[in-house]
Amino acid sequence: MTSQYNDRFRSFSKRVEKGIMIGIVVCAIVLTIGEVLIQYAPARLVLIETERLEGVSREP
Structure with a gap:
């Protein structure tokens, strides 16, 4: 169960990191x-x- 959690967390954190990097580049x-x-x-x-x-x- 811990291994599955770690795998899911890694994939989630990679997506978040990629989104942050794209945001920085766009800005x-x-x-x-x-x-x-x-x-x-x-x-x-x-x-x-x-x-x-x-x-x-603004005033005459």
């Missing part, structure tokens, strides 16, 4: 793409609200 890719996008002015205007509001007073 790194999304972060890199986001950083590249904010280098371009048209994308920066869409992605960053303060870029549009910079130098504009």
Whole structure:
């Protein structure tokens, strides 16, 4: 019974580890793409609200 538990735990932990690694890679890719996008002015205007509001007073 212990051997079966260990085998099942190993297979479960391998799946969890693979999911975590995929998540880390996806987050790194999304972060890199986001950083590249904010280098371009048209994308920066869409992605960053303060870029549009910079130098504009809310009160007249």
